[in-house]
Amino acid sequence: MVEIPYPLATERLLLRRFTTADLDAYYEYQRLPETARYLYGDARSYAQCMARIARYVEEPFDEPGHWATFAVELHGQPGLIGEMALKWNEGGKPEGPQPQRFGEIGWTMAPAAQGKGYATEAARAVLELALDQLDFYRVEARLDARNAASAGICERLGMQREGVLRNNMYLKGEWTSEAVYAVVRSA
Numbered sequence: 341m342v343e344i345p346y347p348l349a350t351e352r353l354l355l356r357r358f359t360t361a362d363l364d365a366y367y368e369y370q371r372l373p374e375t376a377r378y379l380y381g382d383a384r385s386y387a388q389c390m391a392r393i394a395r396y397v398e399e400p401f402d403e404p405g406h407w408a409t410f411a412v413e414l415h416g417q418p419g420l421i422g423e424m425a426l427k428w429n430e431g432g433k434p435e436g437p438q439p440q441r442f443g444e445i446g447w448t449m450a451p452a453a454q455g456k457g458y459a460t461e462a463a464r465a466v467l468e469l470a471l472d473q474l475d476f477y478r479v480e481a482r483l484d485a486r487n488a489a490s491a492g493i494c495e496r497l498g499m500q501r502e503g504v505l506r507n508n509m510y511l512k513g514e515w516t517s518e519a520v521y522a523v524v525r526s527a
């Protein structure tokens with residue numbers, strides 16, 4: 341059993357568990373084609389958002405394959421401005437008293453909350469949680485290589501660009517390449 345210590349606080353943000361009250365604000369940015377532009381899926385319908393929120397409000401984080409999802413809000417302004425996610429991937433070192441985990445991080449912000457450094461600030465908190473408290477030894481980010489805003493976050497976080505998988509994804513009617521960034525904790 342791994343306990344995610346919700347909420348995480350940064351200088352400007354609170355990263356908390358999702359609640360059902362987040363649904364409308366979540367839909368407001370998830371319904372937009374520009375949000376989905378470089379994501380694997382399409383813009384989401386209201387029903388798809390309902391299903392996602394229903395999952396997020398009580399998702400467990402007990403074994404590989406599980407996700408921890410964080411609703412991002414501004415201090416003193418209850419609401420939802422975006423989300424962070426940490427996936428516990430298959431792999432790592434399963435035996436011994438201190439299993440070492442391997443994971444993946446992702447982010448999406450509402451348009452009005454972009455261009456202010458909030459995504460980097462929130463992602464830094466999730467990355468530090470994974471590396472310093474949850475015993476992750478490697479956290480990676482996988483993104484469409486054209487997604488400069490997302491690559492900027494990785495670079496500001498000090499993640500290393502490990503490579504580009506050329507034309508390995510068919511996204512929204514075209515082949516595109518996937519960039520892989522990662523941070524690896526020293527042993």
Ligand SMILES: CC(C)(COP(=O)(O)OP(=O)(O)OC[C@H]1O[C@@H](n2cnc3c(N)ncnc32)[C@H](O)[C@@H]1OP(=O)(O)O)[C@@H](O)C(=O)NCCC(=O)NCCS
Binds near residue numbers: 379449483492
């Ligand atoms: C990816 C995404 C989260 C990036 O959001 P973002 O707001 O650009 O990222 P940051 O929070 O790091 O903000 C950086 C910008 O804020 C600016 N900024 C303003 N005030 C700042 C501050 N106090 N601190 C840091 N940066 C600040 C930076 O200069 C930078 O601007 P620039 O892009 O013009 O250089 C956003 O584009 C998004 O949600 N996209 C859709 C979903 C998606 O593609 N997700 C990624 C899938 S891999």
